Amino acid sequence: MAKNQLNCIGVLTSGGDAPGMNAAIRAVVRRGLAKGLQVKGIMKGYEGLIDEQIKDMQAHDVSDTIQKGGTVLYTARCKEMRTEEGVRRAAENCLKHGIEGLVVIGGDGSFRGAEALANHGINVVGVPGTIDLDISCTEYTIGFDTAVNTAMEAIDKVRDTSTSHERCSIIEVMGRNAGYIALWCGIANGAEDILLPEKYDYDEQKIIDNIIENRRRGKAHHIIVNAEGIGHSASMARRIEAATGIDTRATILGHMQRGGSPTAKDRVYASVMGCMAVDVLCEGKTKRVIGYKNGHFQDFDIMEGLAMEKHIDDYEVEIASSLSHNYNKYDQVFGGEFAE
Ligand code: ATP
Secondary structure, three states: OOOOOOOEEEEEEOOOOOOOHHHHHHHHHHHHHHOOOEEEEEOOOHHHHHOOOEEEEOHHHHOOOOOOOOOOOOOOOOHHHHOHHHHHHHHHHHHHOOOOEEEEEEOHHHHHHHHHHHOOOOEEEEEEEOOOOOOOOOOOOEOHHHHHHHHHHHHHHHHHHHHHOOOEEEEEEOOOOOOHHHHHHHHHOOOOEEEOOOOOOOOHHHHHHHHHHHHHOOOOOEEEEEEOOOOOHHHHHHHHHHHHOOOEEEEEOHHHHHOOOOOHHHHHHHHHHHHHHHHHHHOOOOOEEEEEEOOEEEEEEHHHHHHOOOOOOHHHHHHHHHOOOOOOOHHHHHOOOOOO
């Protein structure tokens, strides 16, 4: 392994927790130790950096964690870090504890905090940890795969009971303002309708017409996967039931999607990204974020990485629609873009 100029690095998790964060922490700790570094774990994200909740990490501190959901370092949303005084204190505490390089595992907000710290002389590298997949420079974020699989299994179960009772079911999945989890679940669960914040035109009558048409053709169930960014599933269910006369229920999957044992993909990718973050710091780089793009793990400038263009794939959206047996609805859902 290449020799490095750093003596001590820190690692923290920040923002929403995501399955696979522990694999990333484990990788940072063990890669760092293997490179002869001292590694410090910072509890509760930036809150722990400001309050000095900092502890030495040894290899055994991360044993028996790779298979666990959540984060053994805990996480938090820290208002103080959004202030100049908070950033200054966080940077001072890094210096006080000898932390020359910091690995921040979290979402875009956490990376903005990292960038602010870098402006105070701390070398920083971000590792994308969020179930939402909403970080522009990367096609993969830690936790997305597990969250999608958890939601998919839950939706399968709702579908069983929905079919038995000939109901319409609206199932709301997480993702904040991004529709990636909804799109993946929509395809994986064979949903009749998928409502994505990036695409939805809020014309509920089209959905109602679809439900009525599907029922006329003999479909027993109607699954609508609704994204958190659209929300209001319960009121939508009441309106659909009133308009169609079909028993309609809303299920909001909520935080169950953030928990559970990470999938193999989340464990492996998080391990690679955690190691790479240490390697990047050891190369003397700072203000970097690790991403997975075009089949490769790469590092990007944090601000450039966050500013890159990223879109829901229109072809995947079109496929989701074409597989849902609503053969005539492309133009309804997508404004005619894919109409035959
Ligand atoms: P998720 O996608 O899971 O919500 P996130 O990292 O985007 O993760 P945020 O709550 O946006 O979650 O950010 C996490 C923390 O990062 C904040 O609580 C705050 O402490 C810090 N942070 C966010 N934005 C900034 C900023 N502009 N400057 C300094 N610190 C920030």
